[in-house]
Amino acid sequence: MAQLQVKIQRTETNTKTYDVTHSPDMTVLDVLEEIYHHHDETIAYRFSCRTGLCATCMMMINGKPSLSCMTIAEPNDEGYLFVSPLPKGKTIKDLVKVPAN
Amino acid sequence: METINTDVLIIGSGAAGLAATVYAAQSGQNVLVIDKGAVGKSGSTTGAVQIASLGDWSDPRDNEDAYRNDIEESGRGLSDPKLTQTLAHDISERLQDLISWGLKLDVDEQKEVALSATSGHSLPRSISARKGKTGLGILQTLIRLVKKSRNVKTWSDVITLELVKSSGRISGAIVYDLRNNLPYFIESTAVILATGGIGQLYPVTSNPVQSTSDGFALGLGVGANLVDMEQVQFYPVSMVAPRSIAGFCISFYHYSKLYNSLGERFMKNYEPENMEDTTRDKLAIAIANEVVAGRGTPNGGVYLDGTEAITQIKKEFPHEYELCLDRGIDLAKHRAEVGPAAHFMMGGIQIDEHAASSVPGLFVAGETAGGLHGGNRLGNNALSECVVFGARAGMGAAEMSLKGMNSDHTDLEEWKDKWSPLFSTTKGKIRPYQLKQRIQEILGEHVGVIRSDKGLQQAKVQLKDVQAQLAEVNIKKDFMSREILDYIEVRHMIQTAQAIVGAAYMRKESRGAHYNTDYPSLAAETQKTNVQFSNGEFTFHTFAPKGGVS
Ligand SMILES: Cc1cc2nc3c(=O)[nH]c(=O)nc-3n(C[C@H](O)[C@H](O)[C@H](O)COP(=O)(O)OP(=O)(O)OC[C@H]3O[C@@H](n4cnc5c(N)ncnc54)[C@H](O)[C@@H]3O)c2cc1C
Ligand code: FES
Numbered sequence: 001m002a003q004l005q006v007k008i009q010r011t012e013t014n015t016k017t018y019d020v021t022h023s024p025d026m027t028v029l030d031v032l033e034e035i036y037h038h039h040d041e042t043i044a045y046r047f048s049c050r051t052g053l054c055a056t057c058m059m060m061i062n063g064k065p066s067l068s069c070m071t072i073a074e075p076n077d078e079g080y081l082f083v084s085p086l087p088k089g090k091t092i093k094d095l096v097k098v099p100a101n
Numbered sequence: 102m103e104t105i106n107t108d109v110l111i112i113g114s115g116a117a118g119l120a121a122t123v124y125a126a127q128s129g130q131n132v133l134v135i136d137k138g139a140v141g142k143s144g145s146t147t148g149a150v151q152i153a154s155l156g157d158w159s160d161p162r163d164n165e166d167a168y169r170n171d172i173e174e175s176g177r178g179l180s181d182p183k184l185t186q187t188l189a190h191d192i193s194e195r196l197q198d199l200i201s202w203g204l205k206l207d208v209d210e211q212k213e214v215a216l217s218a219t220s221g222h223s224l225p226r227s228i229s230a231r232k233g234k235t236g237l238g239i240l241q242t243l244i245r246l247v248k249k250s251r252n253v254k255t256w257s258d259v260i261t262l263e264l265v266k267s268s269g270r271i272s273g274a275i276v277y278d279l280r281n282n283l284p285y286f287i288e289s290t291a292v293i294l295a296t297g298g299i300g301q302l303y304p305v306t307s308n309p310v311q312s313t314s315d316g317f318a319l320g321l322g323v324g325a326n327l328v329d330m331e332q333v334q335f336y337p338v339s340m341v342a343p344r345s346i347a348g349f350c351i352s353f354y355h356y357s358k359l360y361n362s363l364g365e366r367f368m369k370n371y372e373p374e375n376m377e378d379t380t381r382d383k384l385a386i387a388i389a390n391e392v393v394a395g396r397g398t399p400n401g402g403v404y405l406d407g408t409e410a411i412t413q414i415k416k417e418f419p420h421e422y423e424l425c426l427d428r429g430i431d432l433a434k435h436r437a438e439v440g441p442a443a444h445f446m447m448g449g450i451q452i453d454e455h456a457a458s459s460v461p462g463l464f465v466a467g468e469t470a471g472g473l474h475g476g477n478r479l480g481n482n483a484l485s486e487c488v489v490f491g492a493r494a495g496m497g498a499a500e501m502s503l504k505g506m507n508s509d510h511t512d513l514e515e516w517k518d519k520w521s522p523l524f525s526t527t528k529g530k531i532r533p534y535q536l537k538q539r540i541q542e543i544l545g546e547h548v549g550v551i552r553s554d555k556g557l558q559q560a561k562v563q564l565k566d567v568q569a570q571l572a573e574v575n576i577k578k579d580f581m582s583r584e585i586l587d588y589i590e591v592r593h594m595i596q597t598a599q600a601i602v603g604a605a606y607m608r609k610e611s612r613g614a615h616y617n618t619d620y621p622s623l624a625a626e627t628q629k630t631n632v633q634f635s636n637g638e639f640t641f642h643t644f645a646p647k648g649g650v651s
């Protein structure tokens with residue numbers, strides 16, 4: 001299995017880097033789960049359905065708003081996967097926003 | 102601990118919880134709806150494609166009796182006739198309400214409401230909204246009303262630890278706010294449990310991550326009766342690979358052909374007449390049998406071939422076709438590997454036709470309630486159940502609180518000891534998610550589609566080990582901590598898992614979704630199973646169903 005470098009913007013001033021074991025069929029959500037299980041138990045992100053319906057897993061992935069469960073994990077031009085919270089609305093922690101309702 | 106007061110507390114915000122909210126709010130009483138995830142976006146409801154219905158669009162031969170007969174036939178003698186009658190009676194009115202609140206039903210080329218056939222329903226009865234995203238459509242319709250109601254409050258990211266009873270009736274719930282890491286007592290005259298299903302007890306499931314069976318454990322904690330907990334529906338045809346969509350349900354199996362690894366269309370050996378177009382219990386057992394017999398695919402499934410019906414598939418189930426395509430499986434050209442995935446709990450907290458449980462003040466609706474579907478739920482009857490019984494629960498709870506049936510002063514002594522790992526430093530080595538995975542392994546191995554007495558006994562012992570390991574967890578305390586969430590969920594999961602195993606062991610026959618190789622046929626007499634929990638012990642028994650169901 002290959003390694004993927006993942007950078008997660010946890011606060012405006014703190015971006016953390018993880019080197020994650022990775023296979024090409026993994027979504028960004030799978031990568032976040034891998035980080036929670038094996039690298040960092042404090043990481044926070046929302047998800048529910050895993051099939052592109054609930055939209056709670058929306059985040060910025062390599063600079064674009066995307067559903068993490070529907071996006072295959074791939075490095076950006078600089079060679080790493082970059083994940084950050086959506087710019088709009090209040091961020092509760094890491095990638096978690098206050099829900100729209 | 103701070104106390105929050107409301108008239109009606111609703112736990113869970115899927116179709117059942119939000120329907121309950123809207124109908125309870127019509128009374129003018131104060132309603133609080135909480136969810137451990139984002140309100141209105143965190144349950145199985147978002148995945149639901151169609152809803153079974155009666156209405157102006159119905160087939161001229163269809164009516165309440167026909168609908169009811171289909172449910173009871175499919176329930177294998179375990180459906181409660183009072184509940185089937187209520188569902189068939191109320192559904193058209195509930196759908197009219199939803200339509201009047203803005204739900205737009207999908208239409209066909211003639212601009213008529215599009216009606217489609219579903220396996221096990223004797224007449225076409227399924228309708229949809231929002232181009233096959235019916236669950237979402239219903240949630241959005243209800244949320245719009247919730248936002249307009251001044252007497253309704255919603256609260257996301259709070260998980261229920263326990264229900265609270267005083268002088269024999271429900272007086273509220275203890276919840277944990279994940280955002281600020283604090284417990285609260287929500288005091289209310291009536292509580293509606295609408296926490297959805299159990300899919301996360303199994304390694305492969307169609308259910309969202311929140312389906313950790315919390316409601317069943319919460320009900321057990323206050324002495325509620327749970328019925329037929331062994332009746333777990335496995336969705337027969339869900340993706341087994343790739344892993345990112347493992348468990349994803351394929352709705353068009355009745356237009357497709359299933360093959361084993363020998364290239365044999367094996368359903369001819371099980372259901373020669375209906376072939377793939379049969380009920381979910383029979384199809385899941387047939388597929389699991391093929392795999393056990395060594396005729397499965399490399400990933401432990403069977404092959405689904407949809408090529409001949411591809412035009413219809415693309416048109417009726419575009420989301421399913423496209424998601425498979427996105428993950429490298431073009432169903433127009435390739436076969437998919439499919440197999441059973443944990444999908445739906447037919448059993449649950451026993452309710453009457455008013456959605457009231459045996460515990461005064463506790464109402465239950467949606468998947469957490471038991472008794473309607475019996476041994477096999479027909480497709481699209483879950484959403485209809487949610488709107489019908491959600492509404493009844495909401496009205497019943499509001500009426501109770503209007504009458505002011507308050508309980509005496511609530512004594513909140515013991516609960517904090519029971520949940521002490523949340524409030525003190527933990528020094529163990531085990532992470533809560535590891536215990537979740539262990540429960541999934543145990544149930545997957547011994548309590549799946551095909552069961553045996555020996556396997557069930559092993560599961561019982563192994564679950565006891567997991568329960569003992571709860572004392573050795575380490576929980577990293579932080580706000581919005583997944584570790585805390587996992588810990589609370591695993592506590593609920595272990596309770597419900599033991600209830601399922603015990604109920605399955607009581608049923609010495611194969612009926613509906615429960616298939617035990619030691620007793621492969623139906624017993625002469627129909628019995629329901631019952632689980633209760635008191636003074637730290639489970640009790641299991643069987644009883645003859647009321648109302649003379651055969
Ligand atoms: C993929 C999929 C497809 C389906 N398709 C169909 C279909 O086409 N037609 C059909 O009729 N049925 C379908 N079903 C079944 C149906 O969707 C569900 O049975 C039904 O939506 C359940 O609704 P509910 O309101 O009971 O629970 P859910 O919608 O699951 O909602 C439960 C809510 O309770 C919250 N919750 C749980 N525990 C707690 C706690 N301890 N504290 C606070 N909140 C809590 C959860 O976060 C969640 O938001 C499908 C199910 C799945 C998974
Ligand atoms: S988890 Fe629901 S859309 Fe991604």
